[in-house]
Amino acid sequence: MYHFVTIKDIARELNVSVSTVSRALRDTFDVSQETREKVLQKVNELGYKPNLNARGLSQGKTHNIGIILPFITNYYFSTVITGIQNTAYQNGYNIILFVTNDDPEREIAIMKNLSISSLDGILVSTCCSSYEHIQEVTSKGIPLVFFDRTGPLKGSKVMQDDYNGAYEATCHLISQGYTKIAHIAGPRNQLFTENRLVGYKDALATHLLPVREDWIIHSGFSQQHGEEDTLQLLRLEDKPDAIFAVNDRKAIGAMMALKSQKIAIGKEFGVIGFTNDPVCSIISPALSTVAEPACEIGRISCELLFSHINRKHFEPKEVVLPGKLIIRESSLRDQKGLTTTSKWISPQNMSTVL
Amino acid sequence: MYHFVTIKDIARELNVSVSTVSRALRDTFDVSQETREKVLQKVNELGYKPNLNARGLSQGKTHNIGIILPFITNYYFSTVITGIQNTAYQNGYNIILFVTNDDPEREIAIMKNLSISSLDGILVSTCCSSYEHIQEVTSKGIPLVFFDRTGPLKGSKVMQDDYNGAYEATCHLISQGYTKIAHIAGPRNQLFTENRLVGYKDALATHLLPVREDWIIHSGFSQQHGEEDTLQLLRLEDKPDAIFAVNDRKAIGAMMALKSQKIAIGKEFGVIGFTNDPVCSIISPALSTVAEPACEIGRISCELLFSHINRKHFEPKEVVLPGKLIIRESSLRDQKGLTTTSKWISPQNMSTVL
DNA sequence: TTGTAGGCGTTATCAT
DNA sequence: ATGATAACGCCTACAA
Numbered sequence: 001m002y003h004f005v006t007i008k009d010i011a012r013e014l015n016v017s018v019s020t021v022s023r024a025l026r027d028t029f030d031v032s033q034e035t036r037e038k039v040l041q042k043v044n045e046l047g048y049k050p051n052l053n054a055r056g057l058s059q060g061k062t063h064n065i066g067i068i069l070p071f072i073t074n075y076y077f078s079t080v081i082t083g084i085q086n087t088a089y090q091n092g093y094n095i096i097l098f099v100t101n102d103d104p105e106r107e108i109a110i111m112k113n114l115s116i117s118s119l120d121g122i123l124v125s126t127c128c129s130s131y132e133h134i135q136e137v138t139s140k141g142i143p144l145v146f147f148d149r150t151g152p153l154k155g156s157k158v159m160q161d162d163y164n165g166a167y168e169a170t171c172h173l174i175s176q177g178y179t180k181i182a183h184i185a186g187p188r189n190q191l192f193t194e195n196r197l198v199g200y201k202d203a204l205a206t207h208l209l210p211v212r213e214d215w216i217i218h219s220g221f222s223q224q225h226g227e228e229d230t231l232q233l234l235r236l237e238d239k240p241d242a243i244f245a246v247n248d249r250k251a252i253g254a255m256m257a258l259k260s261q262k263i264a265i266g267k268e269f270g271v272i273g274f275t276n277d278p279v280c281s282i283i284s285p286a287l288s289t290v291a292e293p294a295c296e297i298g299r300i301s302c303e304l305l306f307s308h309i310n311r312k313h314f315e316p317k318e319v320v321l322p323g324k325l326i327i328r329e330s331s332l333r334d335q336k337g338l339t340t341t342s343k344w345i346s347p348q349n350m351s352t353v354l
Numbered sequence: 355m356y357h358f359v360t361i362k363d364i365a366r367e368l369n370v371s372v373s374t375v376s377r378a379l380r381d382t383f384d385v386s387q388e389t390r391e392k393v394l395q396k397v398n399e400l401g402y403k404p405n406l407n408a409r410g411l412s413q414g415k416t417h418n419i420g421i422i423l424p425f426i427t428n429y430y431f432s433t434v435i436t437g438i439q440n441t442a443y444q445n446g447y448n449i450i451l452f453v454t455n456d457d458p459e460r461e462i463a464i465m466k467n468l469s470i471s472s473l474d475g476i477l478v479s480t481c482c483s484s485y486e487h488i489q490e491v492t493s494k495g496i497p498l499v500f501f502d503r504t505g506p507l508k509g510s511k512v513m514q515d516d517y518n519g520a521y522e523a524t525c526h527l528i529s530q531g532y533t534k535i536a537h538i539a540g541p542r543n544q545l546f547t548e549n550r551l552v553g554y555k556d557a558l559a560t561h562l563l564p565v566r567e568d569w570i571i572h573s574g575f576s577q578q579h580g581e582e583d584t585l586q587l588l589r590l591e592d593k594p595d596a597i598f599a600v601n602d603r604k605a606i607g608a609m610m611a612l613k614s615q616k617i618a619i620g621k622e623f624g625v626i627g628f629t630n631d632p633v634c635s636i637i638s639p640a641l642s643t644v645a646e647p648a649c650e651i652g653r654i655s656c657e658l659l660f661s662h663i664n665r666k667h668f669e670p671k672e673v674v675l676p677g678k679l680i681i682r683e684s685s686l687r688d689q690k691g692l693t694t695t696s697k698w699i700s701p702q703n704m705s706t707v708l
Numbered sequence: 709t710t711g712t713a714g715g716c717g718t719t720a721t722c723a724t
Numbered sequence: 725a726t727g728a729t730a731a732c733g734c735c736t737a738c739a740a
Contacts, residue, residue, distance in 0.1 A: 002495035004471040006733055017711045022735060032709060047490065052469035053407040053416060054733035057716045062407060064450075072439075073432040082427055085453045096418075097451045099439045115406035117358040117717085136401065141356035223632075252636055278577075282606055284638050360717055371727045376719060386725060408717030411732045471733085 005048040013046075014038055025050070052094075053118075062118050064094050065305060068110060069125040070102040070149070074249070075277040076294050077125070080147065083298020084123060091306060093120070104128040116142050121305045125149040129189035143308030147301040150191055156308065158301040158319045162192045165290035165323035166199025169244050169272045172288070172325060174207050176333045178242035178270045182215035184229040184254060186246045193218075196246055196274065215240050226253020234261060242270035242331070248277040248289055255283060255330065271330040274323075285329035293321045359402040367400075368392055379404070406448075407472075416472050418448050419659060422464060423479040424456040424503070428603070429631040430648050431479070434501065437652020438477065445660060447474070458482040470496050475659045479503040483543035497662035501655040504545055510662065512655040512673045516546045519644035519677035520553025523598050523626045526642070526679055528561050530687045532596035532624045536569035538583040538608060540600045547572075550600055550628065569594050580607020588615060596624035596685070602631040602643055609637065609684065625684040628677075639683035647675045 007021040014021070016035060023031045024039035042048070056062035065088060072078050081097075088095050096119065100107040104127055111133040116122075121143035124134065131151050138144050138155060146157040173181050183200045186193035201211050214236060217229040226245055230253065233240055245251035251273030255265055263269050266285050273280065276291035300319055308314045361375040368375070370389065378385045378393035396402070410416035419442060426432050435451075442449050450473065454461040458481055465487040470476075475497035478488065485505050492498050492509060500511040527535050537554045540547035555565050571586060573579040580599055584607065587594055599605035605627030609619055617623050620639050627634065630645035654673055662668045 004494065004733095008733075018733090019712080019735080020710060023710085026735090030709060035709080047494070049468065049470055051411075051471040051733050053410050053472040054716090055735075056407050057405075057411060057718095058733080058735045060716075071436075072426060073429070073436055075427070078427040078432050081451075082425075082453065085426075085451065089453075095451045097435075097439065097449045099436065099443075114403065116403055117405040118407040140358065140401065223636075256636075279633050279636055282577075282610075282633055282637050358717095362717075372718080373720085373728080374726055376717095377726085380719085384725060389725080405717050408732090409719075411717080411734095412719040414732075 004051070005046045006051070007048070009046060010039060010042045010048060014042055056118065062120050063092060064096055064119050065302075066096045066098060066114065066119045066122045067124075068098040068100065068107065068122065070100050070127045072097075072099055075279075076148075076247075076275050076292060079294035080125075080298040080301075083295040084302045085298075087299050087302035087306075093306075100127055102127045104130075108133045111137055116140060121145070121309050123147060123301050123305060126151055143305055143314075145301050145305045145308070147297055148192065152191075154316055156304050156316045156318065158297050158304060159192065159321070160292045160297065161320050161322050162195035163199040163202075165274060165292075165325075166196035166244065167203045168199075168323075168325045169274065169288075169290050170200045170203035171207070172327065173242045173244060173270050173272060173331055174203065174209070176242075176270055176331055178331075178333075179209060180215070180238075180240040181209070181242045181244060181270075182217070182233050182240035184226055184233075184243055184245045184250050185216060185218045186221050188218050193246055200244055221247055221249060223249045223253040223256070226250030227257045228253070230254040230257035234258075234263075241268070243272075245271070245273045248273035248275040248280055248287060251287055251289070251330075252279065252283060255287065266329050266332055270333070276324075276326055280326075280328065288328045288331035289326050291324040291326050293323070296321055358405070359400045360405070361402070363400060364393060364396045364402060368396055410472065416474050417446060418450055418473050419656075420450045420452060420468065420473045420476045421478075422452040422454060422461065422476065424454050424481045426451075426453055429633075430502075430601075430629050430646060433648035434479075434652040434655075437649040438656045439652075441653050441656035441660075447660075454481055456481045458484075462487045465491055470494060475499070475663050477501055477655050477659060480505055497659055497668075499655050499659045499662070501651055502546065506545075508670055510658050510670045510672065512651050512658060513546065513675070514646045514651065515674050515676050516549035517553040517556075519628060519646075519679075520550035520598065521557045522553075522677075522679045523628065523642075523644050524554045524557030525561070526681065527596045527598060527624050527626060527685055528557065528563070530596075530624055530685055532685075532687075533563060534569070534592075534594040535563070535596045535598060535624075536571070536587050536594035538580055538587075538597060538599045538604050539570060539572045540575050542572050547600055554598055575601055575603060577603045577607040577610070580604030581611045582607070584608040584611035588612075588617075595622070597626075599625070599627045602627035602629040602634055602641060605641055605643070605684075606633065606637060609641065620683050620686055624687070630678075630680055634680075634682065642682045642685035643680050645678040645680050647677070650675055 007018050011018045011021045020035060021039050024036040069077055085095055098110050107128055116137055123145050125148045131153050134153060144155060146155060148159055150157040150159055170181060185197050204211050219225040219229055243254050245254055251271055254271055258265050258269055265271055273287055273289040276289045280287040280289050361372050365372045365375045374389060375393050378390040423431055439449055452464050461482055470491055477499050479502045485507050488507060498509060502513055504511040504513055524535060539551050558565050571583040573583055597608050599608055605625055608625050612619050612623055619625055627641055627643040630643045634641040634643050
């Protein structure tokens with residue numbers, strides 16, 4: 001279609017061989033200062049840009065990594081990608097983005113069609129509950145790191161401490177005097193959802209509170225789902241007096257439902273979420289939550305992937321990053337004179353909060 | 355490092371030539387049914403995946419497009435990417451993502467180092483106010499489409515109707531009886547910021563309201579900036595009674611500032627933003643705004659890029675998509691009995707609203 | 709220090 | 725219908 005300048009062009013113009021140009025370009029030590037300068041000058045003059053595909057072909061390294069994830073339109077994932085992107089950029093890697101729209105079939109289709117030979121490694125947050133399509137890829141030996149939504153497959157994984165985050169969130173609600181705590185969870189078959197559920201249950205058990213199955217609702221991750229789940233809870237004869245939501249979006253849905261029923265959030269009814277989406281401090285009352293280290297998760301996943309890529313043998317590693325309980329108005333009883341912009345942090349988590 | 359199955363392997367195992375395998379794989383009509391089936395079976399058996407780099411090299415088409423944009427961590431851009439991604443996926447293209455962090459130097463560095471020969475086309479939302487680095491790329495003939503943040507360079511562009519959106523937003527405030535309308539704008543030198551500013555000014559002029567320079571503040575795009583700008587406005591002797599913000603984040607910052615000063619939003623003081631971030635209907639009072647067709651912008655930019663890629667000669671095209679005024683509580687005077695979840699839409703824009 | 713030749717995985721152009 | 729062979733742009737022995 002159109003012609004890009006190649007090392008051949010440069011070689012021809014300079015009356016040298018392509019290998020000389022290639023060497024000059026890569027700063028190998030066996031080129032004369034003189035030729036190197038001539039080459040570099042021509043490169044500028046003609047606007048030469050290396051063809052990474054060709055380079056990848058000949059070296060067996062593409063300097064591309066793939067990211068496969070459910071969504072990018074939420075705070076958590078877009079922040080993770082930002083973390084990945086920064087690390088990749090610093091290491092001279094490009095990112096190829098695959099969005100599954102949280103559709104298992106699409107994830108499988110994407111991985112089936114994946115040209116793994118044009119990727120040096122893959123980062124995956126899966127929306128599937130079966131893993132053959134992933135195993136098929138890893139079995140070829142290509143480095144792969146799971147983040148956030150992991151699975152039972154062995155391999156490197158980077159995630160937040162879902163269990164302890166959920167445990168602490170629930171304990172916090174209990175400490176505020178709420179005794180009838182419900183959980184609006186994500187879909188079943190997702191490991192991190194399961195971990196948060198277990199953390200919630202264990203916290204109740206620790207405090208000798210009963211675990212009631214009708215106070216646990218599984219549905220999707222959206223605000224809409226949170227709203228519906230909450231309305232369902234409020235229709236029960238024996239209503240809960242607090243909700244721990246699997247994420248902030250569902251927690252916000254819960255708050256919307258509570259507001260529509262004129263229930264005083266924070267006083268009559270406690271709400272806490274998970275993620276620390278910036279919207280938490282925009283909504284009124286401000287939403288308590290467990291902050292996830294999204295950017296860190298991106299960075300560490302990417303670094304781990306590079307370790308895999310660069311070492312011959314690299315043992316799979318699992319990294320679990322702690323969350324931070326962030327207490328705001330939605331779960332604080334006996335609050336006095338709070339304004340919307342106020343932000344409370346529990347003493348033990350005073351350090352770095354977004 | 356590790357060996358991926360190639361057509362050579364398949365050819366060897368089947369005792370046919372590589373060209374036969376290549377043909378069978380591409381469903382050309384000059385292969386026997388029999389060989390095709392044998393090949394397809396081997397492909398499954400060995401788990402062959404084509405190497406897109408190699409294919410790209412030989413065809414001169416990589417099936418990769420690059421996206422260069424300032425951020426992905428906001429509603430607008432992440433939604434645009436989703437639109438792009440869907441279109442690209444349907445057309446068998448992969449997306450390579452470059453995030454500039456709104457840093458002109460980084461954008462320039464990225465474009466300087468871009469391996470354009472391994473890209474079939476580029477989508478750009480620039481954060482720069484000079485354009486040599488872009489011109490250098492387009493001068494090579496590679497298809498490029500600007501979206502959202504465009505520039506004076508000729509070429510294809512896809513953007514929302516910033517001027518009319520701003521004009522309508524301002525007119526709406528005026529229609530609600532606000533007469534002292536300020537504008538908290540983005541940084542200077544950004545075309546879309548400028549368009550919104552002019553729309554605002556023209557609306558004032560149309561209604562014979564004075565344009566006061568001390569009621570126009572230029573700063574960044576963040577909530578923080580919106581908060582600071584607003585506090586600055588509130589310190590003026592002659593305070594405004596309404597704000598049109600260049601985007602929703604700044605509008606939300608404005609609301610935070612107003613709340614901290616105990617000013618009744620919607621009654622005493624009107625606020626309207628631009629984007630229609632979902633947070634608009636989460637914040638209380640709900641924020642009026644101009645909805646941008648983010649997903650559409652992504653889809654259309656991508657389609658336009660493909661037209662460029664596929665046709666020999668394709669004339670640059672500029673597409674301007676209309677926004678929709680969405681009226682909520684933050685700009686509605688004399689509201690009665692509104693609840694937080696309510697959503698008002700002006701009659702003339704009743705059609706499709708998020 | 710420089711040049712030559714072969715190869716990376718694939719497609720395309722000829723032959724056969 | 726199938727097989728050689730060259731080519732895509734680059735790198736890397738090996739040779740000079």
